[in-house]
Amino acid sequence: MSILVTGFDPGRDGVNASAALVTSLRDDLPADLLPFRSQLHFAILPLSSRELGGAVLAQVAASRPRFCVFTGQARGRHKVNLERLATNLKDFESPDVEGGQPRGELIEPAGPAACWSTLPGQQQMVDRLNDRGIPAALSNHGGNHLCNQLLYQMxxxxxxxxxxxxxxxxxxPPLPVQAQTQWPETPVMPLAMTRAALTCILLVLAAQLAEEITP
Incomplete structure (x- = not known):
């Protein structure tokens, strides 16, 4: 069993906070996570509504995860947010990398209106992050763009x-460089802090994974 961790490709913008975070962990794993290196799998997913489902399922088939931790950047957020649920709705305010911009479309025509996140211990994770000085909170709405689509589909x-x-x-939140070059009004979070946040989250999951594996 393993943990799959994903971010989104930068696309035309050239920078995506989630891609920077996942790539950073993949290439320079924090010391606390080194004991779990063989169980961690990192992937960057396309900014394409059409290709997203197939891309993540290919990663799932390759890594056979017990847990999937999807990361995405959220302009305007000033905390690390763990989403409680995903809604069965694609309503893109901006187009994806292929120019697709569904408005008011169902993700899964036969699916329920929403699905609850199944990641265990989310409140525990939020509490740990705040105790470590990393602003964090649970969120009740993951937007209606690719992040929400990914979570709902999975x-x-x-x-x-x-x-x-x-x-x-x-x-x-976006990286400081994104505020400098794209969104001067948006709250930001340094990569070092998002690395620490995701490390903390993964340690909670790795401990649970170890308990499940131990006979």
Whole structure:
């Protein structure tokens, strides 16, 4: 069993806070996570509504995870947010990398209106982050763009397939460089802090994974 951690490709913008975070951990794993290196799998997913589902399922097939931690950047957020649920709705305010911009479309026509995150211990994770001086909170709305689509598709797939994969979404603020070059009004969070936040989250999951593996 393993943990799959994903971010989104930078696309045309050239920088995506989630891609920077996941790539940073993949290439320079913090010391606390080194004992779990073999169980951690990192992937960057496309900014394409059409390709997203197939891309993440390919990563799931390759890594056979017990837990999926999806990360995405959220302009305007000033905390690390763990999403409680995903809604069955694509309503893109801006187009994806292919120019697709669905408005008011269902993600899964036969699916429920919403699916609860199945990532365990989210309140515990939030409490740990705040105790470490990292602003964090649970969130009740993950937007209606690609992050929400990813979480909903995987929660629905896990339910339908009976795979037992447990999934959650972590939204992070943009990086300081993005405020300098793209969104001067947005709150930001340094990469060092988002690295510390995701490390903390992964340690909680790794400990649970170890308990499940131990006979």
């Amino acid at each position: 929660l629905y797939w896990a339910r339908q397939s009976g795979s037992g994969v447990r999934c959650g979404l972590v939204h992070i």
